[in-house]
Amino acid sequence: MFQPGPSARDLFEILVREHADMLTAFLRSLVHREDAVDDLFQETMLVAWRRLGDYDRTRPFAPWLRGIAARLAMARRRKGAIDAARCTPHALEFLEERFAALERLPGDSFLERSDRIRDCLQRLPAMLRESLDLAYGRGLALAEIAQSLDSSEEAVKKRVQRARALLAECMGTQEAAA
Amino acid sequence: MTGRTGDTPLAGAVGEARAGCIDPALLPELGESVGDRGGEQSADARWRDLAGELFVHGLLCNLRDDAEASRERRVRLAMSALPRRSVRVGRRTLVLWSEPRTFAPLAAAAMVLLAVGALSIFMARSEQSAAALVERSLAASGRAGDRSYAVTTVFDEAMPFTLPPARLDVRDREHQVLIAQTPDGRTFLAGRDAEGRWFRRPDGRMERLATPAGPGVPRWLEEAESLFLTDSIDEVLAALPREFTLRTEAAAPLPEGVGPPLQRESGDRAMRRVRAIRDDQQGPGPNRIELWIDPESRIVQRLELHWDDDPSPDLRAQRRVPWRRPPGCDPRGADPLGGFGRGPFVPREGEFVQRDAGRPMPPHPPAEGEAFGLQDPRGHRWVKELGPDPAQASERGPRPGVPGPTSRPWMGIPGQPPSKEGDHPTGSGPLVPRLPGGGDSRAGPDAPPPLLAAPQPRERARGQRPAGAPDPSRPGRPPRPRLIVFDLTGQAPLPPDWFSPQAHATATSTVPHD
Numbered sequence: 001m002f003q004p005g006p007s008a009r010d011l012f013e014i015l016v017r018e019h020a021d022m023l024t025a026f027l028r029s030l031v032h033r034e035d036a037v038d039d040l041f042q043e044t045m046l047v048a049w050r051r052l053g054d055y056d057r058t059r060p061f062a063p064w065l066r067g068i069a070a071r072l073a074m075a076r077r078r079k080g081a082i083d084a085a086r087c088t089p090h091a092l093e094f095l096e097e098r099f100a101a102l103e104r105l106p107g108d109s110f111l112e113r114s115d116r117i118r119d120c121l122q123r124l125p126a127m128l129r130e131s132l133d134l135a136y137g138r139g140l141a142l143a144e145i146a147q148s149l150d151s152s153e154e155a156v157k158k159r160v161q162r163a164r165a166l167l168a169e170c171m172g173t174q175e176a177a178a
Numbered sequence: 179m180t181g182r183t184g185d186t187p188l189a190g191a192v193g194e195a196r197a198g199c200i201d202p203a204l205l206p207e208l209g210e211s212v213g214d215r216g217g218e219q220s221a222d223a224r225w226r227d228l229a230g231e232l233f234v235h236g237l238l239c240n241l242r243d244d245a246e247a248s249r250e251r252r253v254r255l256a257m258s259a260l261p262r263r264s265v266r267v268g269r270r271t272l273v274l275w276s277e278p279r280t281f282a283p284l285a286a287a288a289m290v291l292l293a294v295g296a297l298s299i300f301m302a303r304s305e306q307s308a309a310a311l312v313e314r315s316l317a318a319s320g321r322a323g324d325r326s327y328a329v330t331t332v333f334d335e336a337m338p339f340t341l342p343p344a345r346l347d348v349r350d351r352e353h354q355v356l357i358a359q360t361p362d363g364r365t366f367l368a369g370r371d372a373e374g375r376w377f378r379r380p381d382g383r384m385e386r387l388a389t390p391a392g393p394g395v396p397r398w399l400e401e402a403e404s405l406f407l408t409d410s411i412d413e414v415l416a417a418l419p420r421e422f423t424l425r426t427e428a429a430a431p432l433p434e435g436v437g438p439p440l441q442r443e444s445g446d447r448a449m450r451r452v453r454a455i456r457d458d459q460q461g462p463g464p465n466r467i468e469l470w471i472d473p474e475s476r477i478v479q480r481l482e483l484h485w486d487d488d489p490s491p492d493l494r495a496q497r498r499v500p501w502r503r504p505p506g507c508d509p510r511g512a513d514p515l516g517g518f519g520r521g522p523f524v525p526r527e528g529e530f531v532q533r534d535a536g537r538p539m540p541p542h543p544p545a546e547g548e549a550f551g552l553q554d555p556r557g558h559r560w561v562k563e564l565g566p567d568p569a570q571a572s573e574r575g576p577r578p579g580v581p582g583p584t585s586r587p588w589m590g591i592p593g594q595p596p597s598k599e600g601d602h603p604t605g606s607g608p609l610v611p612r613l614p615g616g617g618d619s620r621a622g623p624d625a626p627p628p629l630l631a632a633p634q635p636r637e638r639a640r641g642q643r644p645a646g647a648p649d650p651s652r653p654g655r656p657p658r659p660r661l662i663v664f665d666l667t668g669q670a671p672l673p674p675d676w677f678s679p680q681a682h683a684t685a686t687s688t689v690p691h692d
Contacts, residue, residue: 013257020249021240029236032198032205038252045256086206086232090222094229102233117237135200136238142203153203160204161231164238168230171237 012052016045019065022099022110026066029095030073030087040076044069062103066096098168101175120170128163135160199239206231315469318476324349324676325477326668329358332661346664353677367682376679384679427451432470432480432665447472449479481664 023044027037047068048055055064073087107113121129134145135156146153198205206228329344344358344366355369368377376386429448454467470480675681 009257009260012260013253016253016256017249020253024243024248024252025236025240027236028199028239029232032202034198038255041252042256042259046259049260086228088225090225091229091232094226095232098229098233111240114237114240117234117241132238135204136242139200139242141201157204161206164206164231164234165227167234167238168227171234172230 008052012049015061019062019110021114022062022103023065023069025110025114026069026095026099027073030070030092031076036076040069040072043072047072060103063096063100066099070096098171098175102171105175105178116174117167117171120167120174123170124163124166128159128166131156131159132163199235199242206235315471315476315478319350319478322475322477323669324672325666326672327481327664328667329356330663330665332663345667347672347676349672349677355677355682369677369679369682371677371679378679378682382683384683386679423455423457425453425455427453429473430470449473477666477669478664479666483662485660 020041023041024037027040027044031037031040044065048065051068055061070087070092074089074092077087102113103110105113105116121132124132131145131149134140134148135142140148142153142156146156149156151159325348327346327348329346331344344356347355347357347369352370352372356367358366365378368375370376374386376384378384429450431448449470450473452469452471454469456465456467465486466484468480468482468484469478471477472479673681
């Protein structure tokens with residue numbers, strides 16, 4: 001059995017810090033509520049700590065961490081958590097592909113690599129960018145955005161959805177180029 | 179661009195507080211992108227599109243967040259949840275904490291919280307498999323209005339009043355307040371209202387817990403002589419129907435209380451009885467629960483949580499599953515990693531114990547001598563005044579000119595005479611048994627009075643310590659309780675704001691959850 005000592009704990013904290021942003025983004029992709037993100041983050045790290053002896057050090061740490069998080073999220077979905085309804089094996093499989101591809105981009109940290117989405121945001125059509133900004137940047141509700149843009153809620157949903165799809169394509173292009 | 183408040187897209191602007199990153203109506207959904215693309219898509223393509231949107235959604239939410247502060251908070255919480263030292267016993271991993279100094283003062287109060295959690299479960303949820311009597315009682319609880327329960331904790335039959343009594347006020351499943359006194363003299367105050375859970379810090383400030391306002395209050399579980407908060411109330415509630423077998427017992431009047439004399443409104447009426455036996459006897463929670471339910475009002479009049487060392491053959495025969503669960507069967511739910519096991523319950527965000535670690539000592543209150551007791555908001559003291567506020571003579575040490583802990587009045591049950599050698603002879607408050615040989619990791623004059631005597635080891639099979647017996651290697655640590663009793667003591671209306679933290683604040687500042 002792996003018996004982590006004080007030094008292992010310190011090293012583990014470094015790993016936690018290094019991967020905290022990545023894991024947070026991954027969990028935010030899976031569950032909606034911030035408290036659920038916090039719960040799963042903590043659970044993931046706790047499980048990783050317990051299972052550190054099983055970790056294959058020849059392989060990258062981030063996918064292993066995401067694997068734990070994905071299993072925990074799926075367990076949450078099996079228990080009926082509504083905000084984890086998207087945590088299906090299919091979605092998780094493709095999501096893992098996206099995060100793995102992002103890690104192949106040049107950059108020193110996850111934040112640096114994920115920051116490329118800002119470039120993609122600038123390339124969005126103004127109307128789509130505005131919708132995204134109201135939804136994510138200002139945190140407005142759907143009805144408020146619709147009122148602000150003098151548009152229907154359904155149209156706003158489509159715009160946000162379309163903007164996300166374009167951003168995914170843009171990021172995918174960058175990942176493919178790398 | 180409309181709505182831009184920061185220099186960079188999505189950065190710097192913080193919208194209204196909400197549970198998630200965006201309005202849930204705007205979350206990515208499977209299949210919604212099909213129409214945009216036109217034509218039919220394979221299932222894989224639809225999932226891939228959804229994953230792409232989810233991926234972007236996660237990145238955008240991170241962009242909006244204050245990454246540095248958010249990361250630091252999560253890392254700190256995650257690291258604080260890691261066990262310091264663990265041993266594996268069979269398939270279970272027991273976690274032993276290495277900070278008894280920070281843990282012991284609140285451990286006893288946390289034990290009471292354990293009981294509160296169990297009570298809230300019974301009052302908040304109707305089990306599919308529960309007896310109709312319990313279901314009717316649950317329904318009646320929702321209409322019963324304000325109630326107060328006396329909470330008494332028993333560690334051993336020979337010393338029944340180890341913990342000062344506590345009171346639990348309940349309005350409904352979303353409103354309750356627990357007022358307890360810790361063995362070291364602090365008043366422990368925790369509750370919940372419609373906005374969520376809160377508690378009062380030792381320095382008097384109120385703090386809300388950044389946890390969802392789901393049913394129940396923090397449920398503490400005790401294991402390996404340590405206490406742990408379950409990681410998810412929902413999980414506990416979801417697991418409950420599988421953990422207990424309910425059966426009715428012969429009607430009987432309420433038994434004599436184990437705590438102070440109670441003013442019961444029910445008189446000698448016979449109560450409906452329900453016994454709940456936990457199927458898996460190896461977990462940390464109570465393995466037997468007894469209910470007394472008023473046949474007319476259907477309100478739970480008394481609830482007993484029992485930690486039996488070894489259930490009687492009668493109890494064993496009542497269980498639905500074998501005494502030892504089959505290998506590989508984890509009754510607490512599926513193993514998400516295929517065999518690692520969930521392990522122990524660990525303190526989660528908002529847990530009280532480690533939050534005090536390393537914090538500066540609160541200032542001494544300005545005055546002493548103020549009458550102190552558990553004040554019932556209806557206008558009478560539920561527990562008689564206990565002398566100077568014990569919080570003023572806390573474990574932080576005596577102030578100049580103030581008697582030290584050894585002469586601090588004992589807190590206990592009014593009218594309960596000293597019955598054992600070692601009872602404290604001084605102080606204005608009532609006396610409770612004090613046994614010799616106890617101690618605390620805080621040696622010297624700052625040490626609080628010992629909670630329990632040095633143990634008489636009664637080791638059981640598998641190295642288990644019986645309930646009620648302290649750990650010889652961890653002096654001062656409260657042992658596992660044998661029994662926690664909730665007795666209904668009143669049903670008069672409480673002040674409307676009684677369940678809000680403001681009603682109990684002794685300082686005005688509200689500390690955000692870190």
